[in-house]
Structures are given as structure tokens and as C-alpha cells.
Amino acid sequence: MANTAELTNAEVLGLRRSPAGHLADDFAKGSTAGTHGVSLRELPFQSMVGVRVDPGSDAGARVAAVTGGLPASCGQVVAGPAGLATLWLGPQEFLVTAPADRQSGLAPDLVAALADGAGQVVELSANRTTFELSGPSARAVLEKGCAADLHPRAFTVGTAITTEIGGIPVVLWKTGDDTFWILPRASFADFLGRWLLDGMREFASVEGTPWP
Amino acid sequence: MLLFTCPNCGPRDETEFHYGGQAHVPYPENPADLSDVEWSRYLFYRENPKGVFAERWVHSTGCRQWFNMLRDTVSYDVHAVYPMGAPQPATATTQQKGA
Ligand SMILES: [Zn+2]
Numbered sequence: 001m002a003n004t005a006e007l008t009n010a011e012v013l014g015l016r017r018s019p020a021g022h023l024a025d026d027f028a029k030g031s032t033a034g035t036h037g038v039s040l041r042e043l044p045f046q047s048m049v050g051v052r053v054d055p056g057s058d059a060g061a062r063v064a065a066v067t068g069g070l071p072a073s074c075g076q077v078v079a080g081p082a083g084l085a086t087l088w089l090g091p092q093e094f095l096v097t098a099p100a101d102r103q104s105g106l107a108p109d110l111v112a113a114l115a116d117g118a119g120q121v122v123e124l125s126a127n128r129t130t131f132e133l134s135g136p137s138a139r140a141v142l143e144k145g146c147a148a149d150l151h152p153r154a155f156t157v158g159t160a161i162t163t164e165i166g167g168i169p170v171v172l173w174k175t176g177d178d179t180f181w182i183l184p185r186a187s188f189a190d191f192l193g194r195w196l197l198d199g200m201r202e203f204a205s206v207e208g209t210p211w212p
Numbered sequence: 213m214l215l216f217t218c219p220n221c222g223p224r225d226e227t228e229f230h231y232g233g234q235a236h237v238p239y240p241e242n243p244a245d246l247s248d249v250e251w252s253r254y255l256f257y258r259e260n261p262k263g264v265f266a267e268r269w270v271h272s273t274g275c276r277q278w279f280n281m282l283r284d285t286v287s288y289d290v291h292a293v294y295p296m297g298a299p300q301p302a303t304a305t306t307q308q309k310g311a
Contacts, residue, residue, distance in 0.1 A: 074221045074275065090275040091220060147213070147225040161221070162274050164228055169273040 018044030019129040019189035023197075030197040031135075032204040038135035040196055042189075043181070045100040046130050049107045050122040051086075051114075052093050059117020066113045067096055075159040077173065087160045087171060095124070095171065128171070129189050133196060134179040141199040142180060146172070166195040219293055220275040232268030234258045235280045236300060262286055266300050 020027075020042045031039035053060045055070045064070045068080025071088035078086045080096075084106075087095040098106050107123040114121050133141060139150050145166035149155060160173035160181075168191065171183035184192045214226040240246055240254055259265065265285050270278045282291040282303060291303045 090277055093276065147227075149223070163224065164273055167227070 016045065018042055019186035020044075020131070020193045023190065023193045026197060027193065030200050030204070032200070033135075036137050036203045038133065038137040038141055038200050038203050040131060040133050040193070040200065042193075043100070043130040043132050046125070046128075047098040047100065047106050048124045048128060048183075049096045049110055050089075050093070050124045050127075051096055051110060051119070053114060053117065053119035054092050057117060057119075059114050059119055062113040062115065062117070063110060063119075063121075066109050067094075070094060075155075075161055077158055077160050087173065089162055089171075092119075126186065128183040128185055131182040131184070131189075131193065131196070132175075132179065133182060134176070136178055137200075137203045138178050138180055141196060141203070142172070144199045145195060148172070152177070166192060168192060214288060216269065216281070216290065217293055218271045218274055218277075219279050219295065220277055221271060224271070224274060228271060228273040229269050230272045232270055232278065235266040235268045264291060264303060268296070 021044065024042065027040045027042065031037070031041070033039075051063060051067075053063050053070075055064065055072070060070060066080075067078065067084055067086045069078040069086070071078045071086060071094065074088055076088045080086060083099045085097050087097065089095055096106065096110065107121060110121040142150055142165065146163060148161060148163040155161070155174055157174050157176060160171055162169065162171050164170065165172070165182065165184075168184060168188045170188075170192070173181040173183065175181050182192065182196075215223050216226055216229055217223050218229075237254070237258070240250075243251065243254075246254070263284060263286060264282055266280060266282055268278060269281050270276065278296050280294050280296060280298065280300070282294075282301065283289070284291065292301045294301055
């Protein structure tokens with residue numbers, strides 16, 4: 001039987017469809033450059049592993065050795081080796097992410113680290129996709145549907161929170177001054193993609209002309 | 213829209229939370245010993261005060277942790293947020309409880 005979790009399986013790689021792949025053209029058309037510009041694109045197939053462990057336990061220390069540390073409070077993201085990033089979801093719950101092209105088994109490494117300790121390690125790469133919303137108007141678009149405080153004073157580069165955008169639960173990760181990564185669950189990707197496109201429309205308009 | 217302060221995540225919209233009913237309702241030590249009336253009291257009977265009420269809330273779309281909150285059912289003022297298992301903190305208006 002084919003090992004579907006093995007990313008080196010070329011046959012499986014060829015069959016993958018990203019949750020918002022059908023919106024790629026719309027994202028490109030809806031994106032605008034310039035001083036009020038905002039762009040949207042999907043960064044598909046990031047590796048993600050959900051981890052539940054007490055960071056103070058021996059198992060937590062072993063997991064931290066793999067991830068390069070565990071975040072201690074809401075908003076924190078710990079950067080690890082080889083592009084790993086660990087996001088704080090709760091006091092004992094974390095999301096470990098890695099670039100899409102990571103070939104070695106992230107989940108098996110973490111399973112081995114947890115060993116017989118209390119907690120869980122779950123391969124979640126297919127659970128969420130990643131949107132990148134960027135540009136000078138990115139924050140204004142998010143604020144149409146997200147009530148969390150996104151002012152740079154409160155939401156700084158390199159932090160991530162779980163919150164709601166347009167009524168759906170997401171992980172919102174600020175990766176640059178004007179760049180946000182949004183991680184919706186796969187089944188919400190279509191809705192969120194269209195919601196963001198709608199919010200982006202006004203910034204594509206030219207004064208004195210009808211909306212595109 | 214109410215703004216609740218999650219002990220882990222800080223101020224967030226009410227829609228990120230779910231309500232868990234009255235706080236400090238202990239599970240009976242020996243449920244099998246209870247009469248039907250006593251069991252129904254435990255299952256279904258809750259305070260409905262006009263004023264400060266101790267309630268359980270969970271930050272369901274955030275850190276997914278439960279906590280207790282003292283909320284005024286008239287003014288919607290939140291008087292205290294405190295951990296599960298901790299005793300109910302005293303407030304100036306607690307005397308109104310059950311009034
Ligand atoms: Zn929280």
C-alpha cells in the first residue's frame with residue numbers, strides 16, 4: 001500500500017490539490033499594488049503538526065529539543081532549525097509548522113520525542129492551508145472582519161494568535177510589517193478567500209470611476 | 213458586543229467564547245445515594261440572580277481553556293476573571309447575589 005504520508009511519494013505529490021487552488025486566478029486579479037495596495041495568495045502544503053504536551057514535563061523538554069523551544073504565552077512564535085516555527089495555541093497546545101518542501105518526517109520526529117510521555121502529536125498538514133495577505137492595506141482588510149487588536153503596538157511582527165476573521169476560526173500570524181499569514185481550516189478556505197477578496201475590492205478602485 | 217478578558221489571551225470578542233453555566237456546582241460525592249429529587253436539583257436547578265453571577269466560560273476559538281467569571285447580569289460589567297477551581301472572589305456588589 002502506498003504510504004500517503006510520505007512526501008517523497010511522487011504519485012501522491014502529483015495528485016495534491018490545495019484547498020484554495022481554484023481561487024488562484026481570482027486572488028491574482030483581486031490583488032493591487034501601490035500605496036493602498038493589498039495582495040492575496042495561497043502558500044499551499046505547509047507541513048503542520050499539532051502538539052499537546054505540558055512544557056514543564058520531561059516529554060515537553062524532549063519536544064522542545066526538536067522544535068528549538070516551546071512558546072510560553074499567547075502570541076509567541078519560536079523559530080526552530082530548518083525553517084521550523086512553533087506557535088502558541090494554548091498553555092499546553094502548540095502548532096509546529098515547516099516549509100512545504102521539508103522532506104524528512106516532522107511528525108515522526110515529534111512522536112519519537114514525545115515517546116510515552118503524556119500528550120499527543122498529530123500530523124495536521126491537511127487540516128489548514130496558508131493565505132498570505134500583504135501590502136499597505138492588508139491590516140485594513142483584516143480589520144473588516146477581525147475584532148482582535150491588530151495595531152502594530154499590540155500585534156507585533158513575529159507573533160501569532162488564534163482568533164476569528166469573518167466569523168470563522170483562524171490562526172493569524174504577522175510575518176512582516178505589512179504581511180499576515182492566515183491559517184484557515186481547509187473547509188473554510190473558499191469562504192475566507194472570497195471574504196478577503198471582497199474586503200480588498202475597494203482598494204483596487206480608482207477615484208471617480210465605478211468599482212471594478 | 214462584549215469584550216471578555218481571557219486569562220491567557222487578553223481582551224477578545226464575546227463570539228470567541230462559549231458559556232458554561234453557573235460556576236461552583238460540585239459533582240455529588242456519591243451520586244448513587246441521591247434521591248431523584250436531589251439528583252434533578254444537581255442536574256437542572258441553577259441560580260438566576262439579578263446582579264453578580266459566577267459563571268464558567270471557555271475561550272473556544274482561542275486557547276480552548278476554561279475559566280470563571282463574575283458578571284453582572286444587569287449591567288454586564290465583568291467584576292473578576294479567575295481560574296477554575298479557585299474560590300469565588302469577593303466583590304463590593306456580591307451581596308446582590310440571588311437578590
Ligand atoms: Zn484564551
